[in-house]
Amino acid sequence: MCRHNRHIVSIFIALLLMPLMPRLCAAGFKKGDALPDLAGFKLEGKLPDKLKGQVILLDFWASWCAPCKSSFPAMEELNKLYRDKGLTIVAVSVDEKRENMDRFLKSVAVTFATAWDAGQKLVGAADVSAMPTSFLIDRAGKIRFIHNGFRGDETIKQYKQEIELLLKEKTP
């Protein structure tokens, strides 16, 4: 095979692999990554004043997602159990229409922070693979645990173990 043809065959193979590139180079939040500053994503709603040094449960949910809605009583329970020990829950809605989020939030009186990701920028940056997805962030601001989906008691048990582990760690 002449050298010219070899080059063309290489280009040919590269082009065949091109559609796989987005999967291979998937971005998104991963374990060990630092949580970016949430203020930079223009979330609508009041975020907690103090996030630094806290254990954060960042949850992505939507009013059209049944498992997301069923996770709310569990998050409320977690908030009541651990907020005084240093847990902050931020539930970010990815609803396209704010009124859908508001309608659901009226039906569940929650005591943790909720915000609306109006342009779906934060969830796009997180590149979650399922709904709901939640990230547990340690006091140093690093993502330590990721939960894809909500499986009732099984997930609650995991949350409790992981939150207690993170709460025991000292603030750096």
Added chain:
Amino acid sequence: MKNAPAFGKQSLPPARTFAWIAVGLLLMTMVGCAPVKPWQREQLADSIMQPDRDPMGSALIDHVYFSREAASGGRSVGGGGCGCN
């Protein structure tokens, strides 16, 4: 023919053919087919997107087909009708 290749020597098509195939594949990667991300499924999750939103209504329609037209199935369900009830 003066410059004709020897028998069995030219095993690959000419470079230009590869180039055209490569261009074709490049264009193929540029067309649509964007995956829907999990957070973009609001419209798909709407109840109006469900094919069977009223199970009782569907059961009644099935019964009508079964009784009057001796037809059963047709909704990915096996079986045939005798039209006897």
